[in-house]
Amino acid sequence: MTQADSQPAYNAAIEETLIAVEDALDNCDVDMDYERSDSVLTITLEDNGTQVILSRxxxxxxxxxxxxxxxYHLKFEMPGWKCTTTGEDLPTLLDRVLTEQQGSAVSLGL
Structure with a gap:
């Protein structure tokens, strides 16, 4: 399969992932705000103003x-996104970086 052939599947996976992250943020107990502009999702931790950015x-x-x-660069490998350097899946990676930046446990429940 060429990259052009896999583009629709990639686009669907990205869109599904960003929606799932937004839903998880809406249900999280930690005070975070997020803004989506096309293919970029910016998460702002309200306690300290730091950001985590997801981009297509x-x-x-x-x-x-x-x-x-x-x-961190993640490739889509069934069953989901996997970091090319740490080997973490997206839920694990996001929980880790958000916890580090928040200074207390963050679990999105993805």
């Missing part, structure tokens, strides 16, 4: 996460 990278078919601790 269509050219390489990845989901990138930018956090205070660094940048």
């Amino acid at each position: 990278q269509s050219a390489v078919q990845e989901l990138w996460v930018a956090a205070r601790s660094g940048g």
